[in-house]
Amino acid sequence: MNDALPSLALEVRGLAKRFDRPAVDGLDLSVRVGEFYTLLGPNGAGKTTTLRMVTGLLKPDHGSIAVYGIDALADPIGAKRIMAWVSDEPMIYDKLTPMEYLDFVAGLWAVDSSLAAARARELVTWLGLDPYAEQRCEGLSKGTRQKVALAGALVHAPKLIILDEPFTGLDAGSARVVKGVLRDKVEAGCSVIMTTHILEVAERMADRIGVMADGKLIAEGTLDELRHQAGSGHATLEDTFLALVAQGNVAQDTIPA
Amino acid sequence: MSRPGTIAWFAQHEARLAWRDWVSLMTAGRRRRARTVVLGFIAFALGVHGFAYLVLAPSANLSGVADAHALVVITGTLVLAWSMMLSQAMESVTRAFYARGDLDLILTSPTMASRLFAVRIAAMVVTILCVALVLGAPFINVLVWLGGAHWFGAYAVALALAMDAVAIAVVLAVALFRAIGPRRTRVIAQIVAAVIGAAFAIGVQFAAILAFGTIPRMAVLQLASLVNLAPDGGSPIWWPARAVVGDPAALAILLGVSIVALAIAIYLFAPRFGQLVLATTSVSRATSRPRRRPARFHNATPAQALRRKEWTLLLRDPWLMSQTLMQLLYLLPPIFLLWRSFYAGGGAAALLVPILIVASGQLGGGLAWLAVSGEDAPDLIASAPVPPGRVLRAKTEAVLGGIAIVFGPFVAVLAVAAPFAALIAFGGVAIAAGSATAIQFWFRTQARRGLFRRRQTSSRVATFAEALSSIGWAGTGAFAATGTWLAVIPGLFVVAIVTGAWMISPARRATA
Numbered sequence: 001m002n003d004a005l006p007s008l009a010l011e012v013r014g015l016a017k018r019f020d021r022p023a024v025d026g027l028d029l030s031v032r033v034g035e036f037y038t039l040l041g042p043n044g045a046g047k048t049t050t051l052r053m054v055t056g057l058l059k060p061d062h063g064s065i066a067v068y069g070i071d072a073l074a075d076p077i078g079a080k081r082i083m084a085w086v087s088d089e090p091m092i093y094d095k096l097t098p099m100e101y102l103d104f105v106a107g108l109w110a111v112d113s114s115l116a117a118a119r120a121r122e123l124v125t126w127l128g129l130d131p132y133a134e135q136r137c138e139g140l141s142k143g144t145r146q147k148v149a150l151a152g153a154l155v156h157a158p159k160l161i162i163l164d165e166p167f168t169g170l171d172a173g174s175a176r177v178v179k180g181v182l183r184d185k186v187e188a189g190c191s192v193i194m195t196t197h198i199l200e201v202a203e204r205m206a207d208r209i210g211v212m213a214d215g216k217l218i219a220e221g222t223l224d225e226l227r228h229q230a231g232s233g234h235a236t237l238e239d240t241f242l243a244l245v246a247q248g249n250v251a252q253d254t255i256p257a
Numbered sequence: 258m259s260r261p262g263t264i265a266w267f268a269q270h271e272a273r274l275a276w277r278d279w280v281s282l283m284t285a286g287r288r289r290r291a292r293t294v295v296l297g298f299i300a301f302a303l304g305v306h307g308f309a310y311l312v313l314a315p316s317a318n319l320s321g322v323a324d325a326h327a328l329v330v331i332t333g334t335l336v337l338a339w340s341m342m343l344s345q346a347m348e349s350v351t352r353a354f355y356a357r358g359d360l361d362l363i364l365t366s367p368t369m370a371s372r373l374f375a376v377r378i379a380a381m382v383v384t385i386l387c388v389a390l391v392l393g394a395p396f397i398n399v400l401v402w403l404g405g406a407h408w409f410g411a412y413a414v415a416l417a418l419a420m421d422a423v424a425i426a427v428v429l430a431v432a433l434f435r436a437i438g439p440r441r442t443r444v445i446a447q448i449v450a451a452v453i454g455a456a457f458a459i460g461v462q463f464a465a466i467l468a469f470g471t472i473p474r475m476a477v478l479q480l481a482s483l484v485n486l487a488p489d490g491g492s493p494i495w496w497p498a499r500a501v502v503g504d505p506a507a508l509a510i511l512l513g514v515s516i517v518a519l520a521i522a523i524y525l526f527a528p529r530f531g532q533l534v535l536a537t538t539s540v541s542r543a544t545s546r547p548r549r550r551p552a553r554f555h556n557a558t559p560a561q562a563l564r565r566k567e568w569t570l571l572l573r574d575p576w577l578m579s580q581t582l583m584q585l586l587y588l589l590p591p592i593f594l595l596w597r598s599f600y601a602g603g604g605a606a607a608l609l610v611p612i613l614i615v616a617s618g619q620l621g622g623g624l625a626w627l628a629v630s631g632e633d634a635p636d637l638i639a640s641a642p643v644p645p646g647r648v649l650r651a652k653t654e655a656v657l658g659g660i661a662i663v664f665g666p667f668v669a670v671l672a673v674a675a676p677f678a679a680l681i682a683f684g685g686v687a688i689a690a691g692s693a694t695a696i697q698f699w700f701r702t703q704a705r706r707g708l709f710r711r712r713q714t715s716s717r718v719a720t721f722a723e724a725l726s727s728i729g730w731a732g733t734g735a736f737a738a739t740g741t742w743l744a745v746i747p748g749l750f751v752v753a754i755v756t757g758a759w760m761i762s763p764a765r766r767a768t769a
Contacts, residue, residue: 055636055640081642083640084640085636085637085640093634094633095569095574096569100552103554103562107557107558107559107565108562108563108637108641109641110559110642113554113557114554116554
């Protein structure tokens with residue numbers, strides 16, 4: 001790995017995965033260091049499959065993935081060390097308390113216990129989990145469980161945070177807390193890639209937005225750039241998104257290099 | 258088609274669901290397997306009928322005149338069968354309380370839920386009867402063939418026993434709910450069910466050990482001393498046995514009592530099922546009490562973190578713990594035998610070897626399923642910077658550590674009494690648990706830990722391979738403990754089984 005700080009947090013080239021039909025079809029995607037990137041697309045567009053391949057949960061059929069310059073296919077452990085994955089279904093253990101869960105995750109990432117304990121306490125407070133910190137997760141609400149999962153993703157201080165529909169099932173208060181935490185992480189230099197169906201979240205938080213359909217990136221850019229690509233003037237992101245998806249593959253040729 | 262909301266309509270609905278569930282279970286969702294399943298059933302039926310013939314043909318008196326010996330043996334068999342039925346009924350009733358499934362839909366609809374529960378209680382009778390008849394029917398058929406049509410009464414007796422078992426199970430489960438609340442009932446009811454199921458079988462073994470100094474058999478029921486102690490032939494205690502051999506009066510009384518018992522249970526408790534089911538909702542929603550001491554962070558390697566996690570999750574789940582350790586209930590007779598052989602200074606300790614090996618294989622398979630297939634956060638583990646090989650090794654260590662904790666004391670005590678047998682037991686326990694663990698790794702399928710009881714349905718190949726490997730290693734251990742070279746034969750058989758399982762496993766296909 002080069003000593004110089006890479007400019008890209010994630011670089012995906014020609015990524016492909018086929019199940020019954022192509023789920024991801026020759027995808028090229030770049031996310032800059034310190035960028036909040038949101039991936040939009042209709043159901044079945046290939047967003048989750050893409051992110052699962054990036055995090056090493058799925059093996060691609062073709063293509064390359066580099067995380068902060070590390071070839072994630074050749075050195076998956078090296079890439080995983082600096083990544084965190086949060087799915088829409090919180091991956092936590094009912095019989096552990098949030099603090100025990102954070103201790104377990106810190107163990108998986110081999111984080112020093114004193115450092116992990118300090119970070120865990122900070123995260124628990126930050127995410128408003130103090131009242132539940134020593135209760136088993138089995139009785140926690142969906143939103144609280146999602147916050148515990150997010151704390152788990154952050155306890156090993158990842159450089160790249162990948163989230164798949166993190167706001168599903170969150171109430172307004174919890175969603176605001178999570179958004180705040182993610183924004184703070186980006187300001188601290190982390191990169192975030194997130195899929196969402198909540199366009200308002202993408203509109204407010206993303207530095208750049210990618211739109212996928214049928215396994216391909218059909219549009220990419222800032223909100224203004226997307227409006228321009230869609231020819232939708234000052235329309236909302238929702239109008240722009242629907243216009244882009246309707247245009248389908250035509251937009252593929254218009255993505256800026 | 259019946260009018261919606263009526264008992265007949267619910268019965269049709271339940272029958273359709275049960276049929277589709279059963280077909281899916283048998284064919285694993287592949288229609289092309291149906292022919293194989295049918296052929297398998299025919300082969301199984303022929304095999305069990307052949308076995309029943311071999312067992313029953315030597316019996317001199319099947320004509321229907323039951324002497325004292327026959328009454329004791331038939332009654333003993335009925336008690337054994339009924340204890341199994343009651344155990345299964347307890348499980349079914351408890352499951353009906355806790356399985357959410359479609360209950361939210363039913364309970365929020367304007368229909369009378371009590372009708373559905375009445376149908377479900379009746380369905381339990383049918384299910385339990387069918388399970389009992391899988392092994393019972395061939396014996397009854399052979400008895401009819403050899404002894405005459407009066408043995409058909411045994412089918413009616415089986416139905417009566419199933420009705421009694423369900424009626425009592427409903428009463429027991431509701432009583433447990435009232436007495437200890439929904440949170441504890443789930444665990445306690447499962448334990449009660451297992452103890453009831455095992456009690457008679459284990460009791461007979463205890464009696465046999467006391468009488469003969471060795472394990473098994475129903476032969477203890479034929480002891481002259483037991484027959485002499487039994488009441489005279491006119492006692493009501495023999496009515497079920499008399500009904501089996503075709504006494505119409507005894508059969509009528511038995512059926513009548515059972516129908517009334519089931520009807521009372523349905524009448525009294527079906528309307529209350531809804532409230533009890535709703536009470537179980539609070540079990541999953543209730544928050545646990547906070548820990549008294551805050552969690553301590555550990556400096557751990559990923560492997561240590563994984564091992565600790567597996568053991569913590571198991572220890573904190575009393576239901577899962579009871580399900581896992583229930584397999585060890587059958588170790589009670591060997592413990593007793595061990596104690597007795599010490600007392601008598603006998604050489605029966607070698608008999609323990611195969612039992613320990615079988616139990617370790619079963620426990621190893623269960624723990625491995627929990628660690629591998631029952632992983633609640635597979636994405637978390639897969640996205641961690643830990644090589645998959647190290648994850649598997651850590652989980653294997655967690656499983657084998659659990660096996661060592663359970664079986665270590667047995668082997669240690671055995672080593673004092675019979676060092677050679679202990680050495681064989683040690684090797685057998687390790688290799689049986691290791692084989693079962695490996696099979697679970699090769700056939701892993703992601704599932705919720707709560708589905709532990711249905712783990713066998715995910716892969717029948719894995720289930721049979723695991724069972725055959727445990728039994729095969731037990732046979733190898735049994736021969737080896739007696740110092741005979743014949744141990745090689747079952748040993749090679751198991752190696753072939755385990756190798757065959759690997760050859761057809763999804764894990765091999767993935768690495769090929």
